[in-house]
Amino acid sequence: MSEENRDTAMQGAPEPLPHAGGDIDDPKFADKSYSQGQLVRRRFFRHKGAIAGLAVLVFITLLAFTSIGIGPIPGWWDQDFTKTGTVVNGGKPTMGFFHFGEHPFGQDTTGRDYFALVMRGTQISLVIAFVVGILSTIIGTIIGAVAGYFRGWAESLLMRITDLFIIIPLLVFAAVLGSIASGAGIWALAVVLAAVTWTGLARLVRGEVLSLREREFVAAAQAIGTGNWRIIFRHILPNTIGVIIVATTFAIASAILLETSLSFLGFGVQPPDISLGSLISDYQTAFTSRPWLFWFPGVFILAIALSVNFIGDGLRDAFDPRQGKDG
Amino acid sequence: MTTTDNTTNAPLEGDSVLSFTDLDVKFNTEFGRVHAVKGISLDVKPGEVLALVGESGSGKSVTSTSALGLLPRNATINGKINVAGKSVDTMSSKGLRKMRGDDVAMVFQEPMTALNPVLTVRTQMVEALELHGKAYGKEADEKAIELLRMVGIPDPERRLFQYPHEFSGGQRQRIVIAMALSCDPTVIIADEPTTALDVTVQAEILDLLRSLKEELNTGILLITHSMGVVADMADRVAVMYKGDLVEQGTVHEVLMEPKHEYTKRLLDSVPRLGTRGETPPVESDGPKALEVTDLVVEFHRQGKTPFRAVDHVSLSVSRGEIVGLVGESGSGKSTIARTALGLIPAASGEVAILGEDITKMKRKPLKALRKRVGVVFQDPASSLNPRLPVGDCIAEPMEVHNVGNKASRREKVLELLDAVELPRAMANRYPHELSGGQRQRVSIARALSLDPELLVADEPTSALDVSVQAAVLKMFTALQEQYDFGCLFVSHDLAVVDMLADRVVVLKDGEVVEQGDRERVLRNPQEEYTKRLLMAAPVPDPDEQRERREERHRFLEEVGEREHGLRIDDK
Numbered sequence: 001m002s003e004e005n006r007d008t009a010m011q012g013a014p015e016p017l018p019h020a021g022g023d024i025d026d027p028k029f030a031d032k033s034y035s036q037g038q039l040v041r042r043r044f045f046r047h048k049g050a051i052a053g054l055a056v057l058v059f060i061t062l063l064a065f066t067s068i069g070i071g072p073i074p075g076w077w078d079q080d081f082t083k084t085g086t087v088v089n090g091g092k093p094t095m096g097f098f099h100f101g102e103h104p105f106g107q108d109t110t111g112r113d114y115f116a117l118v119m120r121g122t123q124i125s126l127v128i129a130f131v132v133g134i135l136s137t138i139i140g141t142i143i144g145a146v147a148g149y150f151r152g153w154a155e156s157l158l159m160r161i162t163d164l165f166i167i168i169p170l171l172v173f174a175a176v177l178g179s180i181a182s183g184a185g186i187w188a189l190a191v192v193l194a195a196v197t198w199t200g201l202a203r204l205v206r207g208e209v210l211s212l213r214e215r216e217f218v219a220a221a222q223a224i225g226t227g228n229w230r231i232i233f234r235h236i237l238p239n240t241i242g243v244i245i246v247a248t249t250f251a252i253a254s255a256i257l258l259e260t261s262l263s264f265l266g267f268g269v270q271p272p273d274i275s276l277g278s279l280i281s282d283y284q285t286a287f288t289s290r291p292w293l294f295w296f297p298g299v300f301i302l303a304i305a306l307s308v309n310f311i312g313d314g315l316r317d318a319f320d321p322r323q324g325k326d327g
Numbered sequence: 328m329t330t331t332d333n334t335t336n337a338p339l340e341g342d343s344v345l346s347f348t349d350l351d352v353k354f355n356t357e358f359g360r361v362h363a364v365k366g367i368s369l370d371v372k373p374g375e376v377l378a379l380v381g382e383s384g385s386g387k388s389v390t391s392t393s394a395l396g397l398l399p400r401n402a403t404i405n406g407k408i409n410v411a412g413k414s415v416d417t418m419s420s421k422g423l424r425k426m427r428g429d430d431v432a433m434v435f436q437e438p439m440t441a442l443n444p445v446l447t448v449r450t451q452m453v454e455a456l457e458l459h460g461k462a463y464g465k466e467a468d469e470k471a472i473e474l475l476r477m478v479g480i481p482d483p484e485r486r487l488f489q490y491p492h493e494f495s496g497g498q499r500q501r502i503v504i505a506m507a508l509s510c511d512p513t514v515i516i517a518d519e520p521t522t523a524l525d526v527t528v529q530a531e532i533l534d535l536l537r538s539l540k541e542e543l544n545t546g547i548l549l550i551t552h553s554m555g556v557v558a559d560m561a562d563r564v565a566v567m568y569k570g571d572l573v574e575q576g577t578v579h580e581v582l583m584e585p586k587h588e589y590t591k592r593l594l595d596s597v598p599r600l601g602t603r604g605e606t607p608p609v610e611s612d613g614p615k616a617l618e619v620t621d622l623v624v625e626f627h628r629q630g631k632t633p634f635r636a637v638d639h640v641s642l643s644v645s646r647g648e649i650v651g652l653v654g655e656s657g658s659g660k661s662t663i664a665r666t667a668l669g670l671i672p673a674a675s676g677e678v679a680i681l682g683e684d685i686t687k688m689k690r691k692p693l694k695a696l697r698k699r700v701g702v703v704f705q706d707p708a709s710s711l712n713p714r715l716p717v718g719d720c721i722a723e724p725m726e727v728h729n730v731g732n733k734a735s736r737r738e739k740v741l742e743l744l745d746a747v748e749l750p751r752a753m754a755n756r757y758p759h760e761l762s763g764g765q766r767q768r769v770s771i772a773r774a775l776s777l778d779p780e781l782l783v784a785d786e787p788t789s790a791l792d793v794s795v796q797a798a799v800l801k802m803f804t805a806l807q808e809q810y811d812f813g814c815l816f817v818s819h820d821l822a823v824v825d826m827l828a829d830r831v832v833v834l835k836d837g838e839v840v841e842q843g844d845r846e847r848v849l850r851n852p853q854e855e856y857t858k859r860l861l862m863a864a865p866v867p868d869p870d871e872q873r874e875r876r877e878e879r880h881r882f883l884e885e886v887g888e889r890e891h892g893l894r895i896d897d898k
Contacts, residue, residue, distance in 0.1 A: 042357075216704040216705070216706055217709060217710050217711055217712045217713075219665070219670055219704065220704055220710050220711075220770075220773075221712075221723070222668075222670055223783075224702070224724045224727055225693070225695075225697035225724075225728065226727045234712075234715075235712050235715075238712075238714035239713060
C-alpha cells in the first residue's frame with residue numbers, strides 16, 4: 001500500500017450527488033457543491049407556485065401595513081377606518097380599471113371607508129396568524145422533541161395530553177377559550193389559539209425525533225458525553241428543521257382560517273378590533289344589498305390562505321424532493 | 328423443473344444469453360447530466376458466470392438494471408441490450424414484463440427487503456408462477472415446493488406457508504433464488520447477492536449459485552465488489568471504473584496478471600488473510616484501557632423472557648494494543664462495544680475503563696471518563712450530524728468537555744485534519760459533500776480530538792470500498808502508533824482483523840469461543856467455529872480459493888454436515 005494507493009481513494013472522492021455515479025458532463029457543476037440550505041433555496045425559487053404565493057403574500061402584507069399605517073405611524077391612505085362619513089354613491093366601490101377613487105372598496109352603512117377597514121382587518125388577521133403559527137411551532141416542537149427523545153413516562157404523559165387536546169373539537173375548544181381571552185385583545189387571542197393548535201406538530205416532531213435518535217451520530221454524541229439537551233438542540237432538532245418549517249407554514253394558513261371562522265362566529269376578535277372574519281360576520285346580512293362588503297374581506301382571506309399554502313407546498317418540495325413528482 | 332425443459336427459451340450453445348453493445352447511460356439531474364455508463368460492451372454465455380467488479384459509483388448496478396429495462400425515467404440509454412436473443416431497447420412495456428422472469432431474473436442484495444414481509448412465501452412464489460403462466464393453483468403450490476426443496480430449504484411443504492421473517496438471512500436469499508428460478512430464466516443477474524450475509528452463509532449461497540450454472544446451464548451476471556467472491560465464482564471478470572470498462576478477461580488473467588493500473592491497485596488493496604508475519608506482543612503496565620469481566624447484556628422483550636445478547640463475556644484491552652472482536656451477525660460484538668461505551672446498560676458483570684467500573688457510575692464522573700474514550704462507528708453516512716460542518720463536528724467533543732477556547736480548538740481541528748490526511752479547507756464542508764472514505768476519516772479525527780486512551784471502533788471500514796478501506800486502515804495503524812491508544816476493533820472481516828489486531832476474540836451467540844494472540848487464533852485455531860469462519864472467508868486467488876473451498880467441503884463432511892447445492896430430483 002503506497003502513496004499511490006491513497007490517491008485512488010481520494011480520486012473517487014468528490015461525489016456531491018448521492019444518486020450520481022459517474023462524472024457530471026456540465027463543467028459548471030462538476031466541482032461545485034452546495035450546502036443543504038443552498039439546495040433548498042435553489043429548489044424553492046424554481047417552484048413557480050411558491051414564488052407566486054410569496055409575491056402575493058408580500059404584496060398583501062405591504063399593502064395592509066403601509067396603507068393605513070401601524071399604530072401611531074400614519075400610512076399613505078388618508079382615510080381612517082374608525083371615522084364615519086357621508087355615504088357617497090350608495091357606498092358602492094369607486095375603484096375602476098385605472099383609478100382608485102375616493103372609496104375604492106366602497107363604504108359601509110355608516111359611511112366608513114371600506115378599504116381602510118379591510119386593511120385594518122388584514123393587519124390583525126396576519127398578526128394573529130403569524131403569532132399563532134410561530135408560537136404553536138415552538139410549543140409543538142418542544143413537546144414533540146422531549147417526548148420523542150426521552151421516551152418512557154415523559155413520552156406517555158406528553159402524548160396523552162396531546163391526545164386529549166386532539167379529541168376535543170378544535171373549533172369548540174378555541175371558541176370557549178377564545179371568547180374568554182379575546183376581551184384582553186388580539187395578542188391574548190393569538191396565544192390561546194396557539195395553545196390549542198400545537199398538537200399536529202408535536203406528533204410530527206416526535207415521529208422525526210424517534211427515528212433520528214436511533215441514528216449513529218446521536219449514539220456518537222452520547223458516547224462523547226454530550227448532555228441530553230445539547231443533543232436535542234444541536235444534533236436532533238436542526239435535522240428536523242425542514243419538517244418544522246413546512247408544518248409552520250401550513251399552521252399559519254390554518255390559523256388564518258381558524259381565526260376568521262371564530263371571528264365570524266363572534267368568539268374571536270371583538271370590537272373595537274376588526275379582523276377579516278369579523279368584517280364578514282358584521283356584514284353578512286348585507287350580502288344581497290351591498291355584496292362588496294362581503295366580497296373584499298373574503299377575497300383577502302382566500303388570497304392569504306392560498307398564498308401561504310402555495311409557499312408551504314414549495315418548501316415541502318424543496319426540503320424533500322423525493323416526495324411529490326418525479327424528477 | 329428439470330434441466331430439459333429450459334431448451335424452449337435457451338438460445339443455441341455458444342450464443343450469449345445477455346449482451347450489451349456500446350451501452351451508454353446518462354442521467355439528467357438538476358445539476359446537469361451525469362454520465363454513468365460510458366459505452367461498454369459485455370456478454371454472458373450460457374453456463375457462465377461473468378463477474379462485474381467495481382467500486383461504488385462505477386456504474387455496475389446501472390448496467391445490470393438496464394438489462395431489465397428498470398432504469399428511472401431520467402435516464403438516456405444508447406447502445407444495444409440483448410437478452411436471450413431479444414432486443415430490450417425496442418421492447419414494449421408488456422414485452423418487458425414478460426421478459427423479466429421468463430428470460431432474465433434478478434437476485435438482490437438484501438433478501439429481507441427483496442421479499443414482501445406481509446405476504447407468505449407461497450403467495451409470492453405462486454404469484455411469479457401464475458403471472459408467467461407456468462402453473463396455476465395446486466400445481467403452482469407443488470412447483471413452489473419443488474423449487475424450495477431444490478434450493479435447500481428443509482421441510483418445504485410446511486415452510487411454504489411461512490412469512491419471510493420466520494427464515495434466517497441465508498434461507499431468505501435461497502428463497503429469492505428459488506423465485507428467480509421459477510420461470511427457468513436463461514440468465515440471472517445477481518446484484519451483490521452475498522454482501523449482506525455472514526461469511527459462512529455467503530459460502531453456502533455461492534455454492535448454490537455455482538450449482539445453478541453447472542446443473543441448469545444458466546448464465547449469471549454477478550455484480551460484486553468482493554474480489555474473494557469473484558475468485559470463488561467467476562469464469563470471466565469485467566472491471567468497471569467510473570463508468571468505463573477498464574479490463575475484461577478470464578478470472579485467472581484478471582486476478583493473477585492484471586493489466587490495467589486500476590485493477591492492480593484494486594487487487595493490492597484487498598486485505599488478505601495470512602499475509603502478515605509475526606508481531607511482538609504489546610507490553611504495558613498500569614490499569615487496562617478496557618477490562619470486561621463476566622459481562623451479561625439482556626434486552627427486554629414484552630411478554631417474553633429477556634433476550635441474552637451477551638453471555639458472561641470477559642475480555643481486556645491494554646494500552647497501545649488493538650484487540651479484534653470477531654463474529655458473525657447476532658454474535659453480540661456490537662452490543663459489547665456499545666456497552667463498553669456506556670450506551671447500553673449491563674445486566675451483570677463489570678465494565679472497567681482505565682480501571683474504573685462504569686456500570687455503577689454516576690453521571691458526572693462518567694462524563695469525565697468519556698473524555699478519555701473515543702468512538703468510531705460503522706456507517707460514516709449516519710455517524711456524522713448532517714447539519715454540522717466537518718470542523719464543528721470534530722470540535723464537538725472539545726466543546727462538550729470545555730477544552731480550550733475557540734482559537735485553540737480551531738487549531739486542534741486543523742491539526743487533526745492533517746493527521747487524517749484531509750485538506751484543511753474541508754473544515755467548512757458539510758458531511759454530505761464528502762465521500763464515504765473522507766467521512767470515516769472525519770469520524771476518526773473526531774474520536775481522536777481529546778487524545779483518548781481507549782478507542783472503540785465498531786466496523787469502521789465495512790461500509791467502504793476496498794481501496795478506500797486500505798487507505799483508512801493504513802492511516803489508522805499509523806495513528807495508533809502515534810497516539811498509542813488501546814483499541815477495541817469490532818469487525819466481521821477476518822482479513823482486516825488479521826492486518827490490524829494484536830489479539831483476537833472470537834464470539835458466537837454472545838459467548839467467547841476463542842481468544843488469544845492473533846498469530847495463534849488465526850493461524851492455528853483450536854475451536855471448530857473459528858476454523859469454520861476462517862475457511863469460509865474467500866481469498867482473491869482462484870486456485871487457492873478452489874483448494875480452500877474443497878478443504879471446507881471436506882471439513883464440513885467430517886463434522887457431519889453436507890453442503891446443499893442445487894437438488895434436482897430425478898423424475
